[in-house]
Amino acid sequence: MRNNFVVVKINKQKQKGLFADKDFKKGEVIFSLEGEILKEPTKYTIQLSREKHIDDALGQYLNHSCDPNTYISAGEKAVRALRDISKGEELSFDYNLNEYEIATPFKCRCSSPKCRGEIRGSKYTLPPPC
């Protein structure tokens, strides 16, 4: 069993989300990813490498934000804090950073000023002009 300090609750968008159950310091491991490794992405997987997608029971509740508070450290299969997080905050990560091509693209409503709108994966994020 994982020793988790996260809880699944209903968020403001009335969806299930993952919430911090203690304070986390920037860089701290929030939880380790565990589960079946798949070759193809599904709605619930998190991409670890080109042909590795992990189907984690908690990871599926980690919602997307264009201005997230966690990131996936793929090499160590861990979710880490991108900044200090207080107990009770909803956890999120930027799907575009990890996923090359999202299995189920969606319109983002994270309401961040940095919001990119449609989330489809890094394949569709255009590189900056040079």
Ligand SMILES: [Zn+2]
């Ligand atoms: Zn957004």
